[in-house]
Amino acid sequence: MTESSTLTPAEQDRAFRPDRVDGVAWSTLVEVLHGAGIEAVESGTAPRGRVTGACLNSRVVQPGDLYVALPGARVHGASFATEAVAAGAVGVLTDAEGAALVAEQGLADLAVLKTGTPRTAAGAAAAAVYGEGLDAGPRLIGVTGTNGKTTTSFLACSLLEAIGRRTGVIGTILTRAAERTVPSSLTTPESTQLHALMALMRQEDVDTAVMEVSSHAVSFERIAGLRYAVAGFTNLTQDHLDLHGSMEEYFEAKLGLFDAARTGRAVIVLDGGEGPEWGVAMAERSGAPTTTLALGPAASVPGALAERHPDVVPDWELTALTPDGLGHRFELTEAATGRVLKASVGLPGRFNAANAALAALMVLEALGEETFELLQDVLDVPAGAGPFAAAVPGRMEVVGREPDGVVDFAHNPDGMVQALESLTQARAATGRDGRTILVFGATGERDTTKRPLMGRIAARYADVVIVSDDDPHGEDPAGIRAQVLEGVRAEAAEQAEQGRTVEVHESAPRAEAIRLAVALAADEDSILLAGRGHETVQDVAGVDVELDDRVELRAALVDRREGRLTDLSSTAR
Ligand SMILES: CC(=O)N[C@H]1[C@@H](OP(=O)(O)OP(=O)(O)OC[C@H]2O[C@@H](n3ccc(=O)[nH]c3=O)[C@H](O)[C@@H]2O)O[C@H](CO)[C@@H](O)[C@@H]1O[C@H](C)C(=O)N[C@@H](C)C(=O)N[C@H](CCC(=O)O)C(=O)O
């Protein structure tokens, strides 16, 4: 899920590219592919001009482009060769089926490169068109894992900037080359766009870039032709099984990032997610030199690593995890040397200490030992200060205090548990006896089995549950709420039997639900708005409705302070 961009796909693709591309001659492109061991058979007439761009969507072709025509789930890209040529494509890179489709369109003169590995070839070709080869820079740090990619990459970027680096970032929320920002459309863009971005980063003098690497990106070879200085792994929990089929295949896809040919080093969290199984396996199977990190108290199953894998000795351990404000202080201790990196993170949730620890180690590994003291200097500060105090848009983003108001992207059962528990922990740490007030809803036209499940979690971990809307898409919002409420009410009834009262409301539209949450809150309470994070547009029956949880919450908190929030319970049903 990404913030909707106002740019058309063509404008977006253009925005990824540098201002000027020298490009390559067709013959050089062919040589580069052969040099990379990619078999590519030429046909047609080589274009006279240079190839000055590359893309794999006919709708975004710019004059001078190589059009990479890939087979898809619905259609073969080569079916659009005529459109691509009309838009200015000077040649096509495709597979055998694609070459036949091009021929069928009567484009006999068109320069075609036919290969059995078009996705690998696309990366190598785009690298040649946009750049000066694999090691041209910027230095790349990649982050993969089911949860925490966006947060970890933002924290790593913030740390890099604190030590004077000029950074770039590629991910779900935004894509940035120093000061130039482009809204994201995918977590990891297509390979042709990534190589254009590398050139844009070089143009903007970025020395280190951090990017999120989704499992889709590895499976579809979007990262072909890129080389990482360091690749990091957060955790693996159930997700995306529609693409990967099983957890094992999902794991294998992520493992692809930790190949020695792809990354110089790996930093792997051993006990993130639901236990140490996947992290330990990732470290064992990683082909690159690997640094391991054990979360200990910040793991969602603390102690499980030592219990289940007593033979595994982590290189670094996260220790001394102590609450500080809404965030935490922690230490990273290196087993081999005993040296310690003290740090603090402002984002609530123990899992954010894990994200911060991974970010710190990735930066250390990417920049080298000589940066250790520098990192020590900038990280050893209270949780409200320093590079890890940085807010990550819509990720446990603290919008107000007393009552604490937090906006989070948690949109699956595990994410809800983590986010809700972290607020209870933060109150306990400061000796406050408040309640957790939750506003959430389920997305329409997506996994319906999640709805009652998330409802149950809501009533188990929150004291006041306000069921509202997320993105209903084409579904009836009231129907979605009813399914969520089924779980909430069933769990609330069970909780009541155990003597715990859960207050349940239904309120829509969401902005109204947010005002209700704030109206119900006492100073010592915490409010969590879950599910939408950084998103600013709600899709209701195909209509884009402006809605930013952070803006609504901030406004409601101001109104509360200034006595403008009257009793809103009448708006709730
Ligand atoms: C489900 C999925 O991943 N689909 C990917 C797949 O598309 P597809 O096989 O359906 O493509 P298709 O529609 O059959 O078209 C085949 C080819 O023809 C081209 N085409 C098609 C129509 C046209 O008019 N002109 C044209 O050139 C297409 O660009 C494509 O290359 O192959 C395409 C490239 O070859 C990908 O761009 C596309 O990702 C789409 C955009 C997508 O939304 N993917 C999501 C699920 C994704 O990648 N998400 C992850 C994050 C996941 C997470 O962590 O939450 C991400 O990294 O963003």
Ligand SMILES: Nc1ncnc2c1ncn2[C@@H]1O[C@H](COP(=O)(O)OP(=O)(O)OP(=O)(O)O)[C@@H](O)[C@H]1O
């Ligand atoms: N290390 C972690 N372990 C478990 N849950 C996490 C972790 N980090 C973040 N989360 C939860 O997952 C949500 C998404 O976090 P984040 O955006 O950083 O992850 P992501 O991998 O980029 O996910 P997505 O691809 O869905 O954007 C957060 O809002 C939070 O609730």
